[in-house]
Amino acid sequence: MGNLNDPAQAVAWLRTTGAVRERCHAMFGLAERDAMPNFTLHLDKLPAAADYVAQVIRENYPTLQIPYHARWRHFAANGIDRWGQLAKTLSVNADEIARIRFDLCVVSVLLDAGAGPQWKYNEEGRPVARSEGLAVASLHAFKAGLFAGDKAHPLRADAHGLVSLAPNAIAHAFQVSDFNPLIGVEGRAALMRNLGQALKARPDLFGPDARIGGLYDYLKAHAVQDGKVAATAILAAVLEGLGPIWPSRITLDGQNLGDVWRHRGLMSGDLTSGLIPFHKLSQWLTYSLVEIFEDAGIAVTGLDDLTGLPEYRNGGLFIDLGVLSIRHDALAKFLIPVEDEAVVEWRALTLALLDHIADPVRVRLGKTAAEMPLARILEGGTWAAGRKIAKEKRADGGPPLTVASDGTVF
Numbered sequence: 427m428g429n430l431n432d433p434a435q436a437v438a439w440l441r442t443t444g445a446v447r448e449r450c451h452a453m454f455g456l457a458e459r460d461a462m463p464n465f466t467l468h469l470d471k472l473p474a475a476a477d478y479v480a481q482v483i484r485e486n487y488p489t490l491q492i493p494y495h496a497r498w499r500h501f502a503a504n505g506i507d508r509w510g511q512l513a514k515t516l517s518v519n520a521d522e523i524a525r526i527r528f529d530l531c532v533v534s535v536l537l538d539a540g541a542g543p544q545w546k547y548n549e550e551g552r553p554v555a556r557s558e559g560l561a562v563a564s565l566h567a568f569k570a571g572l573f574a575g576d577k578a579h580p581l582r583a584d585a586h587g588l589v590s591l592a593p594n595a596i597a598h599a600f601q602v603s604d605f606n607p608l609i610g611v612e613g614r615a616a617l618m619r620n621l622g623q624a625l626k627a628r629p630d631l632f633g634p635d636a637r638i639g640g641l642y643d644y645l646k647a648h649a650v651q652d653g654k655v656a657a658t659a660i661l662a663a664v665l666e667g668l669g670p671i672w673p674s675r676i677t678l679d680g681q682n683l684g685d686v687w688r689h690r691g692l693m694s695g696d697l698t699s700g701l702i703p704f705h706k707l708s709q710w711l712t713y714s715l716v717e718i719f720e721d722a723g724i725a726v727t728g729l730d731d732l733t734g735l736p737e738y739r740n741g742g743l744f745i746d747l748g749v750l751s752i753r754h755d756a757l758a759k760f761l762i763p764v765e766d767e768a769v770v771e772w773r774a775l776t777l778a779l780l781d782h783i784a785d786p787v788r789v790r791l792g793k794t795a796a797e798m799p800l801a802r803i804l805e806g807g808t809w810a811a812g813r814k815i816a817k818e819k820r821a822d823g824g825p826p827l828t829v830a831s832d833g834t835v836f
Contacts, residue, residue, distance in 0.1 A: 430696035433679030435705060440678070440686055440703045441665045443658060446777070447732050449692060449702040453574030453771065456691050463691075464753055465775060471748040476786035478747060480595035482814055483806035490791060495735070495804035497535050498619075498693040503554050508565055521646075521720055525639025527718045529583035532638045533573050534564040535711040536617055536671075537596075540738065540831050542609040543822045545577040547601055560600070567594030567599040573618070575707075585636035591615055610831055613673070620671035631667045641667060642718070654725045657732050661712040665705060675765070676701065684708070685835060687770045702774055704736050706835070710824050729799045734780025736773035738825035739812035740804070744779050745772075745826045746815040752827075761830045769829055780808060 427436035427444075439445050457467040483492065493499060501509045509530075516523060534612030538560050547559040554562045571577040572595065575586025593615040602608045625636040641663060649659040665684070672684040686703040693699050709732050716726045718751060734740060744750045750772070752758055762769055780800065788798050817823040829835075 427770055430694075430698050433697060433712040435483055437678050437681045437683070440683060440698060440701060441662070441669075441705070443661065443705075443709070443731055443733050445698075446703050446705060447781070449752070450704075450736075450777040451735075451781070452692055452794070453689070453702065454782075456554040457771075457775055458830045461691070462753075462771055464757060464771050466751045466753060467551075467775065468751060469782075472783060473639050473786065475492055475744065475749050476746040476783050476790060479732075479743075479787050479803070479806075479808055479811045480790035480814070481536045482811040483787070483803075486810055487806055490793065490798075492798070492802040492806040494713055494717060495710070495807065495809060496717050496801075497531050497561060498714065498717055499537070499805065500538075500558045501534075501565055503558035503562055504552060508562065512565075512569065521642070524722045525637070526581050526717050527773035528639040528642045528715065529581070529637065529672070530568050531566065531714050531718070532641075532711060533588075533618065533621070533667075534561055535707060535714055536621065536668075537614050538707070538710075539614070539835060540829075542607065544822050545600075545602070545608045563600045564722065570599075572599055583638045585622040585625040585632075588618050588625070591618045591622070613831075616673070617671055621668070624668060624670045627670065628667055631663065646724070650724055653723070654727050655719055657712060657716060657726050657728045660715055660726070661705070661732065662710060664708050664712055664715075668708065687765055687773075689767050689770045689774075691767075691771075702770055704773055704777065706735050706737055706773075707732060710735055713804075715799070729801055730795065732800070734784075734804060734808070734826055736775050736777040738827070738829065739809045739816070740780060741772050741776040741812070742816050742825040742827075743799055743812035744776060746812070746819050749779060750775060753810075758827055761828050763830050764835050768821040768827075772827065783808065802809065 429434045430439060442581060456462055459467060498509060516830055538557055541556055541560055546553040546555045547563040549562055561637055568579060571580025573583035573587045574580050575584050593612050596615045597611050600608055602611060625632045631641055631644050633643060645655060649655045669684055670682055672682055674682055676683045676686055684703055685705050688700045689702055690700060712732060719726050757768055784800055784803050787803055816825060
């Protein structure tokens with residue numbers, strides 16, 4: 427852990443998955459003592475929740491051959507292998523394929539925050555909504571060169587193409603209108619512009635072309651040993667390279683901490699007092715980048731060192747199945763600011779509960795942790811089960827709590 431009164435060491439620790447788990451499980455400990463201000467924990471409901479998740483996994487993947495919870499699943503919405511179709515048209519080497527996939531994956535994941543229940547992307551007469559719709563829209567925007575500085579070479583995402591990206595360009599690419607509203611258009615565009623500046627600022631990570639795909643080359647040169655790379659090494663590079671892009675919320679030692687929030691329940695005597703890190707989008711991005719390395723013949727180790735994702739599908743699952751209950755009915759009736767302690771609690775308890783439900787789900791499916799890492803349970807899995815139970819509970823399929831997102835958290 428290091429000296430958490432040293433600013434640099436405190437920042438470094440808050441960027442680790444060890445810190446994420448430690449703080450979220452500390453919040454879980456408070457819930458076990460019934461000391462959460464906004465939620466009550468009902469662990470007696472966890473076995474039934476594990477039954478439900480295992481059932482959904484068997485429905486979705488009868489052979490139990492589950493892919494990772496990654497952006498690539500969404501590119502294949504409605505059974506159309508859009509990335510595969512694009513890849514077949516490319517006459518470049520394996521490393522350039524990996525760079526293109528990095529470019530596409532990073533911009534698409536960063537544009538993936540909740541779309542809202544009304545928005546849809548119309549793909550040749552086929553409407554695609556929510557995360558899948560955002561993925562399909564971002565893939566078409568990528569193919570059209572929206573993120574490339576040189577439109578003659580569209581399949582890139584580089585600083586020149588990103589630094590001046592305007593909200594109306596995002597709105598056009600995502601078919602936004604008064605009748606098709608998308609939450610957080612301004613926030614998404616700002617995130618892309620910030621990404622462009624971050625690429626320019628770190629040629630050591632992103633190369634002289636200030637291209638997202640340069641991160642693949644950096645990791646291959648610096649993190650791959652004996653044909654293997656640690657999942658946490660990928661995440662560390664993502665957090666270091668993309669750290670400056672997030673809206674300025676909490677800073678420490680002049681560093682923007684990103685997806686890190688405060689809760690009075692976890693006070694300590696050091697610089698991390700009250701801080702709870704999640705790094706949700708960064709971790710989901712890491713899960714998505716894992717596939718690129720594996721497809722390039724580079725094994726990824728320590729996948730379960732990453733955590734579950736504290737977002738509204740996983741979180742909604744535990745509320746809808748009664749593992750978590752809301753202490754105050756008003757919480758479900760109003761739009762909650764993302765920094766509110768109720769949201770911090772919900773996310774922390776969700777992440778800890780994903781750790782707690784993983785083994786019971788594996789037992790029900792007759793699988794080991796090695797055979798079914800958390801990345802597969804999420805996909806098979808808790809995220810899908812959260813979406814299914816939401817549709818059963820609410821006509822719009824939305825989450826049980828509504829969070830005011832700026833397009834950069836959920």
